[in-house]
Amino acid sequence: MTTMTKFKYSKRVPADGTDAVGAILKAAADPKIISFAGGLPAPELFPVKEMQAAVDKVFEEHGQEAMQYGAAKGVTALRELILQHVKEKEGVTGALDNVLVTTGSEQVLDLVGKAFVNPGDTVLVEQPTYLCALDVFKSYGAKFVGVAMDEQGMKMDALEDALKAHPETKLVYTVPNFQNPTGRTMAVDRRKKLAELAAKYDVYVLEDNPYGEIRFAGTHVPAVKSFDETGHVFYMSTFSKTLAPGFRLGWVVADEDVINKLTVLKQSADLHTDNLAQYAVVEFLDNNDLDAHVKEISDLYGKRKQLMADGLKKYFPAGVKYTNPEGGMFLWVEVPGVDDTVELFKECLKHNVAFVPGDPFFAGKPQPGAFRLNYSNAKEDQIKVGMKQLGEALQEAVNK
Amino acid sequence: MTTMTKFKYSKRVPADGTDAVGAILKAAADPKIISFAGGLPAPELFPVKEMQAAVDKVFEEHGQEAMQYGAAKGVTALRELILQHVKEKEGVTGALDNVLVTTGSEQVLDLVGKAFVNPGDTVLVEQPTYLCALDVFKSYGAKFVGVAMDEQGMKMDALEDALKAHPETKLVYTVPNFQNPTGRTMAVDRRKKLAELAAKYDVYVLEDNPYGEIRFAGTHVPAVKSFDETGHVFYMSTFSKTLAPGFRLGWVVADEDVINKLTVLKQSADLHTDNLAQYAVVEFLDNNDLDAHVKEISDLYGKRKQLMADGLKKYFPAGVKYTNPEGGMFLWVEVPGVDDTVELFKECLKHNVAFVPGDPFFAGKPQPGAFRLNYSNAKEDQIKVGMKQLGEALQEAVNK
Structure with a gap:
């Protein structure tokens, strides 16, 4: 046709x-x-066998709930586990109203782009950066300014120069850990500085951390969000690299007002995220050692x-x-x-x-x-x- | 926080x-x-037990594929089953390149809104209409014009008047079967006329059919899409009312060029739809009598x-x-x-x-x-x- x-x-x-x-x-x-x-x-x-067992138990115990329409913000038990997880792993703290479950972390990019980027707004990105983020923000009319990186990640002097040169900046997008495409990790002092600059220039940082837990050398660096005192940093991650990308489960942790707005847009995007996948991951995490x-x-x-x-x-x-x-x-x-x-x-x-x-x-x-x-x-x-x-x-x- | x-x-x-x-x-x-x-x-x-059996079999036979990233257009076997289904039920014909699997039919509204509605474009809707469709299109800057209905659905003389009065119209949105909120069904002659008017005025019809199969009286009326000779009608439906809304599985059947554009936007929205849910429904349909x-x-x-x-x-x-x-x-x-x-x-x-x-x-x-x-x-x-x-x-x- x-x-x-x-x-x-x-x-x-x-x-x-x-x-x-x-x-x-x-x-x-x-x-x-x-x-x-x-x-x-x-x-x-x-973990095919373990996930099969988890899904089986979901059907036994919550079959109808898993198959029925669910809440736009996600299954409460999963949101609680995510909060516990980000606190333990990243020092990111929040209450239930600070977390939204999404259809993969790609959806966080989409919702944040839709909620914040007016046509012509500037988004600052690492040079180079994750290409799908460029595609999403572009679809909402973003203009981009690339910020130079070195082996320690995005350079904060370059970022401040860009913020001064582009007062119309709305968003700074960063993948601080093992960045896609470079594999680089942002140093801890730069993370602190990034949170400070976001507050100072009243712009938002979208901290995208899909890979942070997959560390095989060196020592953990805490999230940019853990240094955020003003709500300017939105933290996003996913189970795609630690469990299964096919389930499309991501999340964003942010100020309650931001989460409420993203939730309204999520309702328009897909009502809510697959319930079966959410219940299955709760069950999996209850019975397996994710670490x-x-x-x-x-x-x-x-x-x-x-x-x-x-x-x-x-x-x-x-x-x-x-x-x-x-x-x-x-x-x-x-x-x-x-x-x-x-x-x-x-x-x-x-x-x-x-x-x-x-x-x-x-x-x-x-x-x-x-x-x-x-x-x-x-x-x-x-x-x-x-x-x-x-x-x-x-x-x-x-x-x- | x-x-x-x-x-x-x-x-x-x-x-x-x-x-x-x-x-x-x-x-x-x-x-x-x-x-x-x-x-x-x-x-x-x-069908909790039957779906549990289907998911079990998916883990046995396609565990890794179901958990891995998948194709943006959806699992091929599911797209084939959808094509067979819409042909049998609605007289809607197409090839594999004419169907896109979505994260619930709500996502079709979002993708079509994003792909077609520029700020200020007019969308014609039944008066009254599905409220979430209003929310989605509004988020892309749509202006609405309501078209009067009677017991036979949207009135075609009123529609043509609206098309003449609003040459900037981009889209006509309709729920032709057991409409939400009125429960009304559009008469067959109006469906033919709607397809004709879409071609004549070069506007697109988004035909949203979540309820069509849930008929307990009267006789089936073929889809508007079955009268479409020019590609102006996009047909959308879902498994939410026939199987399980919690799985978030919808689809859209349209011209190949439209499907390609919607697929690009879907990649930016959530990369692809949950693979486990897609494989599970294929398995369910292979082993159960959906009718x-x-x-x-x-x-x-x-x-x-x-x-x-x-x-x-x-x-x-x-x-x-x-x-x-x-x-x-x-x-x-x-x-x-x-x-x-x-x-x-x-x-x-x-x-x-x-x-x-x-x-x-x-x-x-x-x-x-x-x-x-x-x-x-x-x-x-x-x-x-x-x-x-x-x-x-x-x-x-x-x-x-």
Whole structure:
């Protein structure tokens, strides 16, 4: 059913042919390609049996409630567990009215964008940043200003300069732990400073922490939100990296007034989040040791990251720079002397290996020769072989 | 955690105190109140055991896939079943690229609003209409024009007048079967005409059909979409009324180009719909007779509607008008001589019975004395007692 009708879309709909990442992931899906392009957790660690037992118990004990319409803010028992969890892990405190369960953490981006970003408002983002956040905020008419990073995360002097230069700023978006795409973690003094600057300039910080618990080296750094005294920081996370992305369960912790407004918009977006998934996670958390499970994930990803770093050292051309993440799923590579990263991607595809070119992660001018590698979703032997192939492709490209 | 910060929300966020329905449902939640205010299916008919068996099998056979990230358009097997279902039930035909699975049908409203409604665009709606649709489209800056209805649904002469008077119209929203809130069904000749007018005036029809299968009297009327030759009609439905609203599973069938655009926006909204719920419904449909289950629901609702109609006849003041739905969950009452329906609601609360006042269902000026009654979620004895109480309250109000 394709008609000749020319549809009149709203200004929010991106132009055709702008889904560069979709095209890349499609190209990388060829089974002979070893792909470091995706961003998936290792499925072999999903607690399938334990979750099956949890869901079974939900049907036995709350079958009708799990299948009926539910509350927009989420299942109360889950909201209580989330509050306990963020307090224990991140020093983020709040009451029941400070937490909203969402359909994955992607929905938090959508609701916060819808609730705060008027067309033309400025959103400050790390340079580079999570590309889907750019897409969401753009759909609400955001203008972006990129803020420089170094190995310690977003630079606070650069941020303050941007805040002064752009008084129309509404939101600062950050992924402080093992950032997507760079794997970098923001230093604790910068986190304190970020909370201070948000209050001083009366802008909001959206702190997106999907990866924070997946730490395989170094020591934990408390959340930006834990330094927030004025309600300017909104903290968001998800069970997607620690339990199962397929269930689409995320959350946001913020001032009660903000949560109430986001809840009104959530009702318009999807009424409420899947009840069965919420009840199942409550049941799972009551009967399983999430910390032990997350340790298992972190150990595996740490091993895979090390294999990838070994391959980088062994096979990559001299002068290539790369980050050294202490957790999460991604590392970031910068190859000097490359002008066109998408061209480089195509060359690498010929060597049967794939990554995501850095370009779409930049709000402004992209950094040529930079790309993202994922290590969570490739088996150990694939990493060994893939990094060799990638090294060969890069040697060829650099020496051309 | 409530701070003194005054948050600067976007223009899309409704003003405080505008959630009239929330306040009404809260008041009606008192256990001594017999409430006809909600809009929930009868939970005693949820196929809990059968769904438990389906989910068990999903964990056995597709555990990792169900827990992993999934495709934005939905699980292919579910999309195929939906296509087969809409063809069989509604004469709506399409290929795989014409269907998108959504997080409940509420998400279709959100995605279509986002994809089509620029601020200031006109949306034509039945007068009265589903209030959540008004909320969603309003959040994207829609202006509304109400189109008159009679017992045969939206009046096509009134619609054409509105289309001529409002050339900036983008969308016509309709619930053609057992409409929420009136319970009315659009006649077949009007459906044909609606598809014609959409093509003639180059506007889109969003055909929302959550209740169509819950028919307990009369004969089936084919979907507006089945008369669409130009792609101007988008057809949406859900498993919320036939299986389980808690799972949040809806869908939209439309032109491939429209589906692609909605998919891009869905990725920004929540990446994809819960995989476990999708796999579970595929498994359920493979092993159970959905038609037989829907027949059971329809029989029960038919019985409850009859009890409600009996109570109306027996206890309500002379001159009260009400609709006679052949399916769905709601009927609509008009009490002459009432100026303030919310005041009437408060009087009825004192008699321990509740409904939803008609006011929020109107895009423009509300019709005084009109209200919605739900019969799907009240037990038979509650309906008998509640209608007597409601009749007494109305007698008192009318004779005051």
